[in-house]
Amino acid sequence: MDTEPQRNRDMAETADRLSSVDVDWSLSPAPESTDHVQFDPSYDLFIDGKFTKSTGRKRFDSINPATEAKICDFAEATAKDVDRAVAAARECYRSTWSRLKPVERGKYLFRIARLIQERARELAVLESLDGGKPIRESRDVDVPLTAAHFFYYAGWADKLEYAFPGRDVRSLGVAGQVIPWNFPLLMAAWKIAPALATGNTVVIKPAETTSLTLMKLAEIFQMAELPAGAVNIVTGHGDVGAMIVNHPDVDKVAFTGSTEVGKLIQRSLAGSGKRLTLELGGKAANIVFADAPLDQAVEGIVNGIYFNQGHVCCAGSRLFVEESVYETVIDRLKQRMETLIVGDPLDKNTDIGAINSRAQLETIQRYLEIGQADGATLYQVPCSVPERGFWCPPTLFTNVAQSHRIAQQEIFGPVLAVQTFRTVDEVIQKANNTPYGLSAGVWTDKGSKIFNITQQMRAGVVWANTYNQFDPASPFGGYKESGFGREGGRHGLAAYLELG
Amino acid sequence: MVAKTYKLFIGGQFPRTESGRYFVATVDGQPIANLCRSSRKDLRNAVVAARGALAGWSARSAFNRSQILYRIGEMMESRFDALVAELRAQGLADAPANREATMAIDRTIYYAGWCDKYQQVLASVNPVASPHFNFSVLEPMGVVCQFAPQDSPLLGLVSMVLPAIVGGNTVVVIASEKSPLSAVTWAEILATSDLPAGVVNILTGFRDELLPHAAGHMDINAMAMDRPTEEQRRAMEIAAAENVKRTRCFDLDWSKPSSQSPYLIQDFSEVKTTWHPIERIGPSGASY
Numbered sequence: 001m002d003t004e005p006q007r008n009r010d011m012a013e014t015a016d017r018l019s020s021v022d023v024d025w026s027l028s029p030a031p032e033s034t035d036h037v038q039f040d041p042s043y044d045l046f047i048d049g050k051f052t053k054s055t056g057r058k059r060f061d062s063i064n065p066a067t068e069a070k071i072c073d074f075a076e077a078t079a080k081d082v083d084r085a086v087a088a089a090r091e092c093y094r095s096t097w098s099r100l101k102p103v104e105r106g107k108y109l110f111r112i113a114r115l116i117q118e119r120a121r122e123l124a125v126l127e128s129l130d131g132g133k134p135i136r137e138s139r140d141v142d143v144p145l146t147a148a149h150f151f152y153y154a155g156w157a158d159k160l161e162y163a164f165p166g167r168d169v170r171s172l173g174v175a176g177q178v179i180p181w182n183f184p185l186l187m188a189a190w191k192i193a194p195a196l197a198t199g200n201t202v203v204i205k206p207a208e209t210t211s212l213t214l215m216k217l218a219e220i221f222q223m224a225e226l227p228a229g230a231v232n233i234v235t236g237h238g239d240v241g242a243m244i245v246n247h248p249d250v251d252k253v254a255f256t257g258s259t260e261v262g263k264l265i266q267r268s269l270a271g272s273g274k275r276l277t278l279e280l281g282g283k284a285a286n287i288v289f290a291d292a293p294l295d296q297a298v299e300g301i302v303n304g305i306y307f308n309q310g311h312v313c314c315a316g317s318r319l320f321v322e323e324s325v326y327e328t329v330i331d332r333l334k335q336r337m338e339t340l341i342v343g344d345p346l347d348k349n350t351d352i353g354a355i356n357s358r359a360q361l362e363t364i365q366r367y368l369e370i371g372q373a374d375g376a377t378l379y380q381v382p383c384s385v386p387e388r389g390f391w392c393p394p395t396l397f398t399n400v401a402q403s404h405r406i407a408q409q410e411i412f413g414p415v416l417a418v419q420t421f422r423t424v425d426e427v428i429q430k431a432n433n434t435p436y437g438l439s440a441g442v443w444t445d446k447g448s449k450i451f452n453i454t455q456q457m458r459a460g461v462v463w464a465n466t467y468n469q470f471d472p473a474s475p476f477g478g479y480k481e482s483g484f485g486r487e488g489g490r491h492g493l494a495a496y497l498e499l500g
Numbered sequence: 501m502v503a504k505t506y507k508l509f510i511g512g513q514f515p516r517t518e519s520g521r522y523f524v525a526t527v528d529g530q531p532i533a534n535l536c537r538s539s540r541k542d543l544r545n546a547v548v549a550a551r552g553a554l555a556g557w558s559a560r561s562a563f564n565r566s567q568i569l570y571r572i573g574e575m576m577e578s579r580f581d582a583l584v585a586e587l588r589a590q591g592l593a594d595a596p597a598n599r600e601a602t603m604a605i606d607r608t609i610y611y612a613g614w615c616d617k618y619q620q621v622l623a624s625v626n627p628v629a630s631p632h633f634n635f636s637v638l639e640p641m642g643v644v645c646q647f648a649p650q651d652s653p654l655l656g657l658v659s660m661v662l663p664a665i666v667g668g669n670t671v672v673v674i675a676s677e678k679s680p681l682s683a684v685t686w687a688e689i690l691a692t693s694d695l696p697a698g699v700v701n702i703l704t705g706f707r708d709e710l711l712p713h714a715a716g717h718m719d720i721n722a723m724a725m726d727r728p729t730e731e732q733r734r735a736m737e738i739a740a741a742e743n744v745k746r747t748r749c750f751d752l753d754w755s756k757p758s759s760q761s762p763y764l765i766q767d768f769s770e771v772k773t774t775w776h777p778i779e780r781i782g783p784s785g786a787s788y
Contacts, residue, residue, distance in 0.1 A: 148629065165621075167763065259744070266741035271734030278744065435743065454774045455639075464776045471628035475636045475773050480721070481744045489626050491636060491771050499763060 027341070030348040032135045037125045039212060043074050045081055045235060046218035048088035049228025055080040060237070062212055065132035065354040066345050066389040074211045077234040082203070082243040085232035089174040089201040090249055092229030097201050098171055100227075102158035109154030109197060111224040116147040119220065123213055127185055128345040130212040132354030132390070133308050135346050142186050145470055149189035149488075152472035153197040156493060160198065163493050168500035171199030172275060173251035175496065178241040180257045181207035181356050182311040182412075186470075188214055190487045191254050192231055193472075198496040200252065202231045203244055209357045211235045242268070250274065252496065256313070259410075259436070259481050277485025277495045279313065279477055281410040282438030285431035286316030286467065287421075287453060290325045292443035296465065298332045301416070304441055304467040306340060306394050309352055310414040311360070313482075314439035316467055318407055319396075319418045320427050326420050330398065337381045337394045344386070352414060355390040364392050364413035371397045371406040376417070402430055410436070424449070428456045437479030441467045460486070506535050506680070508542060508704065509687035511549030512697025517542050523706070525680055527591040535680050538705035540713040543672065546701040547719050550643045550670035553698030558640045558668035560696075562616035565666065569612035572693040576605045579689060583654060583682065590653060590679040603755060604655040610760050611662040618666065618762045622769075631778045638769035640668035641746060642721035645714045647707055649726040649754060653679035656754045657686060660724060663764035665699055669722075672701045672714070680704040707732065715739035722746040722768060 042059070044051045054075035061073045077085075097105070116123065120143045127138040160169045175195045179187035184206055195202050206214040214233050221231055234240060238261070245253050245265050252275040255265050259280040269276055286304045288297045304316025321329045345353035355361040372378055376397040385391035396416040400407050407417045421427035431440060440457040442464050444450055454462040460478045463469060470476065475486040485495045507514040519539035524531045536542075557565075576583065580601055587597035619637060626634040644664045649656030653676045664671050675683030687702045703710070711732060715723055716739040723736055723745050733749055740747050748767050752759040 164763070166761065263741045263744060266744065267738050270737030270741070271730060280744070450776070454772075457772075458642075460770065460772055462772065462774045464774065466632065466775055466777050469628075469630060469632060469775050471626070471630065471634065473626040473628050474634050474775070475624075475626070475771050477771070479641075479770050479772075483744060484746050486771050489636065489773075490624055 027349045029344070031344065032125055032128075032346045032348060034125055034129070034346065037122050037129075039072055039126065039216075041072050043072060043211070043215045043235070045075050045077055045085070046215065046233040047081070047085045048232065049222065049226070051218070052084070054078060060208060062130055062209065064129055065356055066386065068388050071130060071212065074235040077236040077240045077243075079243055081234055082240065082247060085203045085234050086174060086176075086244075086247050086249050088229035088232050089203050092227055093173055093201040096227045097196075097230050098199050102160070102199070105197065105199065106154045106157030108224055108226050109150050109157065109193060112220060112226065113147045113150035113154060115220045115223055116143065116150065119216070120144070120147070123185060123216060125346065126216060127213050128353065131181060131184060131210045132345050132356050134350040134353040135348055136350065137308060141470075142183055145472065146185045146189040149186070149193045149472040153193035157197040160493065160497065163490050164497070164499055169198075170498040170500055172496060172498055173200060174249060175200045175202050175252045175254060176244040176247060176250035177202060177204040177254045178244060178257065179204065179206055181210040182308060182313070184210040185213045185217065187256055188217060190256075194487070194492050195254075195496050196230060198493055200496050201229060203234065203250070204231065205234050205236065205241050205244055208235070208237045245269065252276070254485075254495065255279070259483075262483055275495070277477075277487070278483035279485070279487060280438075280481065280483040281436060282313045282315070282478065282482050283318060283408065283410050283434045283436045284314055284316045284439040284441065284459065285318045285320055285457070286441035287320045287427055287431060287443065288322065288325070288329055289442075289444035289446075289449065290322040291445050293445060293465070294325065294329060294332065297443040298329065298336050300441065300443060300465070300467040301333055302336055302340070305416045306352055306414050307468050309355055309392070311356055311412055312468065314461060314468065316439075316441050317411060317416060318431075319416055320421050320431060321418065323420045323422050330418065333396070334379065337396070340381065340394050342383050342385055342391060342393055352394060355392050355413065358390055360412065361390040361392060364411060364415060367406055367409075367411045367413070367415060368395065371404065371415075371417070374401075374404045374406065376400045376404055376406060402433065408434060424452065428453065432456070432458045435481040438482035439463070504533070506533055506684040506704065508536050508538060509684070509691070509700070509702040510542070510546045511552070511701065512691060514687070514691075517705075518545070525590070527589070532589055533681055535704040538674070538703040538710060540710070542703055542705075543710055543713050544717070546672040546703055547643055547645075547717055549698035549701050550672050551719055553670045553696055554640070554642060557665070557670055557696055557699045562619070565668070566612050566615035568694050569608060569615060569662065569666065572690060572695065573605055573608035573612060575689045575693045576608060579685070580605070583685065586681050586685055587654060590681055599755070600652065600655050604658050607655065607658055607760055608662060611666050614762055614765060615666050618765045621762055622766055626773070631780050633776050633778055634773065636771050636773040638667065638766065639772050641768055641770055642669060643719060644669045644671050644722045644724065644768055645717070645720045646671060646673045646723075647711070647725040647728070648673050648676055648683065650676045650678045652754045653682040654686065656726060657683055659754045659759060660726065660750070661700055664724075664768040667765045667769045669768050670699050672703065672720070674707065674710055674714075675702055675704045677705070677707050711736060712739055715745070716742055718743050720745060722748070724748040724750065724768075726750045
């Protein structure tokens with residue numbers, strides 16, 4: 001008979017048996033199939049609705065950061081190419097896009113959103129292949145959000161008079177956009193969707209290490225029969241971005257990237273009358289109070305800093321733990337870090353993929369040295385990483401002082417700087433004491449404390465008892481040197497409209 | 501008759517310029533008053549006062565800010581004749597002087613009423629696809645430095661300053677270089693209106709002298725300038741990049757009704773978005 005004591009004895013025996021043999025608990029490889037994914041060995045620029053040869057001869061390679069193997073190559077756009085792209089955008093704006101009925105503009109965007117959904121798996125695989133991010137993230141975050149962004153702004157196209165009551169709204173003209181390598185498709189959607197919905201046309205440049213999925217997006221624009229010239233994609237390095245930003249026929253500039261480059265752009269646009277929005281760096285504080293749900297907080301800390309290898313401008317890169325629970329939190333955090341799987345971005349079990357480029361890996365490694373030289377204590381999970389490719393195991397620093405460079409400067413990698421605090425006032429001061437102000441996190445089960453902290457944080461996005469959540473309906477953007485302007489939501493429309 | 505000494509307004513006090521320098525305001529070539537020619541040091545003192553007042557002012561309830569702004573309107577009304585006389589002394593004819601003062605009071609009442617309403621118009625609850633409560637509210641940018649209109653010494657001044665303080669910012673404003681008297685008299689009104697010291701700080705002096713110091717000041721969050729010249733705009737925007745200041749250039753006819761709106765409050769506001777999970781106990785379990 002199956003009695004309670006009997007069951008307990010059975011379970012104990014099973015446990016004994018299991019512990020006596022050497023059991024390998026690691027997960028078997030679960031690589032995403034890539035046979036359905038096709039791409040060309042070589043891509044031209046996307047200008048006026050067609051893939052167009054560059055006027056120059058220079059090309060550059062895109063490599064898979066997990067293997068260092070070449071994926072394909074892209075054209076390095078010239079000044080002449082940028083001229084052609086801007087001219088195509090202007091002509092489309094003048095003759096077609098600004099004259100289209102708003103509801104028709106919206107339909108194009110809906111169609112684009114649908115096509116992205118239909119090709120979601122292909123896009124996710126390419127995003128991971130080209131950028132190094134885990135397939136789990138590109139599949140579950142990047143691509144669905146990209147489609148959702150187009151879907152969200154599609155519906156705004158014919159409702160703009162309700163977005164700014166009492167004002168007439170007008171489109172601006174040609175938007176010049178420069179986006180980073182950490183979320184290539186998603187950043188493109190953040191920029192292109194509101195620009196098109198509000199009646200503007202676009203010239204956009206992806207980052208040089210992650211141009212591939214934008215070429216796929218160009219194919220989707222073709223399939224959606226988006227009017228030629230409404231979106232033009234030029235590839236190349238930073239100077240191509242500068243050519244777009246400084247082009248005299250561009251009316252509006254939107255940039256996501258480093259604070260350093262953002263300041264350069266702000267300076268170079270001075271006196272031009274061009275509209276500008278900047279989404280720049282961050283050094284977010286993630287604050288854990290003793291009364292927080294600690295297991296959930298540990299998940300939030302991990303998600304905050306190790307999501308997308310820490311290549312996230314709003315990453316929770318500074319952890320503040322209330323002193324009384326410091327040991328507990330760090331112990332649990334280290335245990336949790338040991339379970340993170342570092343490796344093949346295309347494996348569905350992978351938590352932390354490849355660092356996007358050799359240059360970025362070198363930057364991160366420099367900060368690991370700086371952190372130790374400044375006196376902080378480094379902890380890295382012992383884990384094996386593939387021989388080739390760019391890898392950085394999840395890292396945390398304890399014994400960090402507010403003045404340490406790893407507590408002040410954006411590292412843009414899986415590196416967490418841990419500090420402690422005793423009082424609410426102290427942690428507010430410490431959290432706000434950087435030139436950045438993009439995001440913050442707070443963990444506590446006390447509601448009134450949550451609202452005190454969320455109100456006191458000088459940051460554009462504050463996550464309470466959660467972290468790194470994104471949605472097209474949710475405005476995103478920074479305070480202080482993290483930039484200005486918002487992307488997402490109704491507030492995100494303002495950047496692309498003139499209020500009359 | 502006793503002639504008035506026109507001084508600066510910093511942190512609720514009326515100091516002279518620390519530099520000991522003065523300039524003469526004139527109408528048709530005739531001197532009408534001596535004014536402080538503010539220095540970089542005066543500007544920095546004003547920024548310190550504004551920064552110090554920020555936390556307290558932005559934490560005031562919207563209702564309280566509204567009451568204080570309405571009180572400013574009351575004080576302006578009680579000094580109506582003096583405001584008009586001073587506008588006339590600065591060269592305005594009777595009717596325009598009357599209109600300028602009347603509209604300045606009306607605009608004050610207008611913005612007093614917005615304090616506890618603009619959030620409801622401009623903030624949002626955002627319908628995100630995940631189980632989170634997500635909302636966006638407007639918050640102050642911080643310390644705002646403004647260069648007031650040259651040709652509308654009172655109405656233009658209040659039209660720029662008030663939306664900024666309605667939004668919880670504190671302000672350092674450089675008065676009209678051409679007609680600076682009304683700004684100093686308005687400061688005396690502010691000083692008797694329950695407006696906390698340092699919320700509005702008023703300097704007189706030269707635009708071109710103060711502009712680079714203000715635009716490059718690392719503790720100013722936003723700059724606004726009425727009708728800058730091309731060179732002034734360029735200079736401001738270049739220096740502003742040093743700490744990614746928000747910059748606004750106005751080219752409005754401040755006497756038009758369309759030159760007052762909650763969108764001017766938004767011009768001096770940041771949008772903050774807050775997320776919190778919603779517990780869903782059910783077949784799928786709790787979500788945090």
